[in-house]
Amino acid sequence: xxxxxxxxxxxxxxxxxxxxxxxxxxxxxxxxxxxxxxxxxxxxxxxxxxxxxxxxxxxxxxxxxxxxxxxxxxxxxxxxxxxxxxxxxxxxxxxxxxxxxxxxxxxxxxxxxxxxxxxxxxxxxxxxxxxxxxxxxxxxxxxxxxxxxxxxxxxxxxxxxxxxxxxxxxxxxxxxxxxxxxxxxxxxxxxxxxxxxxxxxxxxxxxxxxxxxxxxxxxxxxxxxxxxxxxxxxxxxxxxxxxxxxxxxxxxxxxxxxxxxxxxxxxxxxxxxxxxxxxxxxxxxxxxxxxxxxxxxxxxxxxxxxxxxxxxxxxxxxxxxxxxx
Amino acid sequence: xxxxxxxxxxxxxxxxxxxxxxxxxxxxxxxxxxxxxxxxxxxxxxxxxxxxxxxxxxxxxxxxxxxxxxxxxxxxxxxxxxxxxxxxxxxxxxxxxxxxxxxxxxxxxxxxxxxxxxxxxxxxxxxxxxxxxxxxxxxxxxxxxxxxxxxxxxxxxxxxxxxxxxxxxxxxxxxxxxxxxxxxxxxxxxxxxxxxxxxxxxxxxxxxxxxxxxxxxxxxxxxxxxxxxxxxxxxxxxxxxxxxxxxxxxxxxxxxxxxxxxxxxxxxxxxxxxxxxxxxxxxxxxxxxxxxxxxxxxxxxxxxxxxxxxxxxxxxxxxxxxxxxxxxxxxxxxxxxxxxxxxxxxxxxxxxxxxxxxxxxxxxxxxxxxxxxxxxxxxxxxxxxxxxxxxxx
Ligand SMILES: Cc1ncc(C[n+]2csc(CCOP(=O)(O)OP(=O)(O)O)c2C)c(N)n1
Ligand SMILES: [Mg+2]
Numbered sequence: 001x002x003x004x005x006x007x008x009x010x011x012x013x014x015x016x017x018x019x020x021x022x023x024x025x026x027x028x029x030x031x032x033x034x035x036x037x038x039x040x041x042x043x044x045x046x047x048x049x050x051x052x053x054x055x056x057x058x059x060x061x062x063x064x065x066x067x068x069x070x071x072x073x074x075x076x077x078x079x080x081x082x083x084x085x086x087x088x089x090x091x092x093x094x095x096x097x098x099x100x101x102x103x104x105x106x107x108x109x110x111x112x113x114x115x116x117x118x119x120x121x122x123x124x125x126x127x128x129x130x131x132x133x134x135x136x137x138x139x140x141x142x143x144x145x146x147x148x149x150x151x152x153x154x155x156x157x158x159x160x161x162x163x164x165x166x167x168x169x170x171x172x173x174x175x176x177x178x179x180x181x182x183x184x185x186x187x188x189x190x191x192x193x194x195x196x197x198x199x200x201x202x203x204x205x206x207x208x209x210x211x212x213x214x215x216x217x218x219x220x221x222x223x224x225x226x227x228x229x230x231x232x233x234x235x236x237x238x239x240x241x242x243x244x245x246x247x248x249x250x251x252x253x254x255x256x257x258x259x260x261x262x263x264x265x266x267x268x269x270x271x272x273x274x275x276x277x278x279x280x281x282x283x284x285x286x287x288x289x290x291x292x293x294x295x296x297x298x299x300x301x302x303x304x305x306x307x308x309x310x311x312x313x314x315x316x317x318x319x320x321x322x323x324x325x
Numbered sequence: 326x327x328x329x330x331x332x333x334x335x336x337x338x339x340x341x342x343x344x345x346x347x348x349x350x351x352x353x354x355x356x357x358x359x360x361x362x363x364x365x366x367x368x369x370x371x372x373x374x375x376x377x378x379x380x381x382x383x384x385x386x387x388x389x390x391x392x393x394x395x396x397x398x399x400x401x402x403x404x405x406x407x408x409x410x411x412x413x414x415x416x417x418x419x420x421x422x423x424x425x426x427x428x429x430x431x432x433x434x435x436x437x438x439x440x441x442x443x444x445x446x447x448x449x450x451x452x453x454x455x456x457x458x459x460x461x462x463x464x465x466x467x468x469x470x471x472x473x474x475x476x477x478x479x480x481x482x483x484x485x486x487x488x489x490x491x492x493x494x495x496x497x498x499x500x501x502x503x504x505x506x507x508x509x510x511x512x513x514x515x516x517x518x519x520x521x522x523x524x525x526x527x528x529x530x531x532x533x534x535x536x537x538x539x540x541x542x543x544x545x546x547x548x549x550x551x552x553x554x555x556x557x558x559x560x561x562x563x564x565x566x567x568x569x570x571x572x573x574x575x576x577x578x579x580x581x582x583x584x585x586x587x588x589x590x591x592x593x594x595x596x597x598x599x600x601x602x603x604x605x606x607x608x609x610x611x612x613x614x615x616x617x618x619x620x621x622x623x624x625x626x627x628x629x630x631x632x633x634x635x636x637x638x639x640x641x642x643x644x645x646x647x648x649x650x651x652x653x654x655x656x657x658x659x660x661x662x663x664x665x666x667x668x669x670x671x672x673x674x675x676x677x678x679x680x681x682x683x684x685x686x687x688x689x690x691x692x693x694x695x696x697x698x699x700x701x702x703x704x705x706x707x708x709x710x711x712x713x714x715x716x717x718x
Contacts, residue, residue, distance in 0.1 A: 034546035035617045055547045057516035058483065086482060089518060105474050127465045129481035266696070296696050298685045303454040303462030303675045307700060307714055313707050 004185040007178045009152035010040045013159040016189050019046045026053045028080030038178055038185055064090035068097050071114035084120035085132045098168040099143030112166035119175035121213050127302035133264040137240045138170050145169040146240040148212040152183045157192030163196055174213035197244035203233035206257035211237040214261050221315035230323055240270055249281045256287035257322045261310050266294040288325030293320040348560045350571045355578035360639025369582035373646045379420050380641055382440045383634045388659040392482040396667055397612045404466045408433045410589045410607030413633035414539045414575040416440050421584025427493055427506040429477040429486040432467055434509045441474040449670035455548040483514040487523030494534035496594055505591045513544025515558045524565045527597035535587045541606035546619040562599030574602030575633035609698045678718040
């Protein structure tokens with residue numbers, strides 16, 4: 001095991017994927033010689049050559065269109081979008097093309113070998129165009145998988161699984177944690193399962209559910225609740241689409257309470273989908289309404305970021321509301 | 326159907342490629358680095374008063390950039406973007422327009438806003454995201470905008486302003502205003518789909534818009550030879566059937582002359598113009614970037630010798646419109662003014678809590694008002710956790 005930050009873990013996964021198959025290709029804006037603006041692809045061009053790791057022109061729709069073509073041809077396409085906020089010029093190529101390639105052709109063709117990586121999320125004083133969490137837009141699109149890791153160990157195992165999964169996967173990386181999150185990561189190859197949530201902490205009184213950088217927040221809230229004698233079961237959803245209903249529902253059947261927290265705005269966020277499913281599956285076991293702790297229904301602010309975010313205090317208040325219902 | 330699709334070119338009976346580089350594009354140069362004008366060169370319409378204003382704006386730009394980078398290094402400011410070495414493109418573009426013309430920019434064109442008279446306080450308040458920022462503290466530093474000065478607020482997603490400029494200019498034409506829109510963007514942003522959409526629509530819809538590409542050789546770490554092939558961005562204009570000029574972007578006289586000429590043409594013919602200004606991004610992409618990872622010092626030194634501000638100064642001295650004492654005093658004064666302004670702006674309060682929910686819509690809808698009430702209760706409960714807003718609403 002080695003100590004790695006989240007960027008190193010991503011880099012290590014990409015390195016393994018490129019090593020194991022010489023049809024694996026990594027590309028995007030500034031991804032080549034420079035190794036990406038966050039340096040996630042650092043050293044890959046030197047090691048695997050310009051034909052397999054390269055800068056693209058500055059055009060997201062082109063990057064994903066190219067990636068769709070490359071993946072449909074049978075190459076393993078790993079495309080980087082520099083910030084999740086800039087994925088929208090590629091929305092058509094993702095939603096109408098990547099997601100429907102297999103379905104519309106009767107599986108004559110598919111882009112299962114496509115993985116799209118993009119740093120997402122706030123907490124870096126980035127304002128409205130360097131902080132968004134757009135997972136729900138893509139979770140509304142059958143045919144895609146959406147994966148978000150919470151730490152370096154998860155990032156490497158989930159990214160390798162995403163690259164090898166035979167479906168187009170969008171892999172959102174919590175950029176606030178790129179350097180801040182450090183942990184033990186095996187240097188060798190390993191995979192973590194897609195579509196499986198992880199129970200991070202077992203508890204009895206209430207279930208807390210989040211993904212990505214928001215995991216730290218709910219863990220902090222759980223510590224506060226523990227001081228009040230509340231035992232929280234903490235779950236990392238890990239894969240947003242298709243999501244692990246079973247693990248979440250089993251937990252809520254046990255605790256009778258659920259708080260879901262996401263960075264994105266409240267309305268039509270993925271937390272809403274979870275709340276709807278849980279109230280249906282667990283109706284007679286629920287002790288209180290499902291709580292969603294999310295961003296406000298506004299663009300992501302700059303000066304008032306602290307007030308806007310779904311922080312640990314807001315999660316803690318939701319836990320108390322739920323328990324004292 | 327348009328019969329022009331059958332062009333009147335030469336008919337051949339063997340496959341005959343047109344080479345992708347075959348468009349020959351002249352480069353407009355007026356002023357040499359030592360301040361002398363090329364023989365026979367046409368000069369822009371510019372008297373001493375305008376020239377002095379242009380030069381002072383360039384000087385102010387240089388000093389502001391220097392000071393703000395220093396402030397960022399001292400941890401007073403979160404982020405900054407300089408236009409070191411390419412200030413002539415933005416200042417000269419604005420100088421070639423009329424105040425009623427709209428300017429839309431990418432982010433490295435603060436010089437145009439300076440020329441239009443955006444106050445030092447306004448610059449500072451935006452950068453420090455304080456309560457006096459016209460943009461209400463919502464965007465990262467350098468995303469300026471001013472309705473009064475016809476300067477559209479900057480948006481980070483690249484190239485989005487290009488088709489918008491086409492639409493804006495079309496509206497100006499429709500209304501019969503004696504005005505054009507000038508739209509800046511980098512050679513990197515010119516790879517985006519929006520660039521192509523914007524140019525094609527401007528040509529087809531006959532919009533009086535001037536597309537101004539700052540070709541500074543880099544898009545963050547990506548050099549222009551990995552950005553496009555063919556004869557630069559100018560050749561794209563030709564492809565879309567747009568009148569196109571390529572100019573030396575470090576030559577302030579060429580920039581002003583090209584913009585004046587483009588404006589006159591766009592207004593008279595109701596048609597777009599593309600200007601490609603060749604320059605070099607002498608500084609880092611932003612304060613978050615370190616170019617030593619992707620280019621050499623030697624390369625930078627070549628361009629240091631091409632300083633557009635020094636070039637204009639040399640010309641002003643030769644014209645006897647300016648002298649060294651004035652020059653030293655001016656730079657000194659700007660340094661003092663800017664330092665003082667930083668000290669004032671950084672102490673101004675953050676925007677009021679209300680600005681979290683205003684302007685999302687014209688009026689905050691009920692569900693958002695409710696979320697806001699809950700937020701206020703929450704802040705009242707934990708005032709220490711929200712020190713900038715607790716007790717202030
Ligand atoms: C749609 C979009 N993609 C990516 C980015 C990230 N980005 C910001 S600036 C930049 C480079 C722009 O280069 P260029 O257009 O040449 O302008 P310059 O910085 O050289 O002035 C990139 C890739 C962005 N802001 N928007
Ligand atoms: Mg550039």
